[in-house]
């Protein structure tokens with residue numbers, strides 16, 4: 138096990154997070170503070186639950202987190218955290234949008250750490266990751282409140298700049314980040330969009 142991998146793995150264990158990936162959210166939050174008290178947060182690709190737990194701690198007990206994954210997740214919500222609703226669903230399903238809309242009046246932040254099962258073929262993995270992140274952006278367009286934030290993981294590749302361009306008209310500020318806890322050799326990077334601009338005042342129908 139590499140040194141920094143070992144460091145974040147043990148840190149996550151000590152701090153009771155099920156995955157070291159939590160530090161890729163924590164680092165962005167410490168720098169840009171887009172998670173705030175009392176917000177509603179949608180976490181796509183939430184399993185095994187670290188980002189949802191971290192978001193729930195950060196927004197506090199008056200907030201709410203909805204975690205979505207194709208894998209079943211169920212971790213008890215610790216004291217003083219926002220309540221977490223775990224949904225076992227595919228982000229591509231239309232029922233997901235209907236269910237989210239039925240239960241909650243939009244979200245202030247959408248975070249996505251979704252990743253495809255990697256094949257080792259860089260181009261294919263990049264395209265699968267782009268498809269997931271474009272779906273996350275589509276859901277942001279449907280579910281985010283005005284001025285909301287979007288933080289997502291993407292595997293870099295030749296079409297990555299096009300994705301960043303697609304984000305730009307939707308947010309006041311868009312930046313690309315590579316957190317320290319992300320392995321240097323990993324092609325993953327993170328895009329943070331803040332100041333979501335809803336073109337129509339109303340959240341559109343599904």
Ligand SMILES: C[S@@+](CC[C@H](N)C(=O)[O-])C[C@H]1O[C@@H](n2cnc3c(N)ncnc32)[C@H](O)[C@@H]1O
Nearest residue numbers: 182184185186187188206207227228250251252
């Ligand atoms: C790197 S893991 C997320 C780790 C999580 N952020 C954490 O900190 O515990 C990526 C997740 O994306 C999920 N995923 C991939 N495709 C998905 C899809 N179509 N719908 C929902 N979740 C998906 C996978 O099941 C996997 O659990």
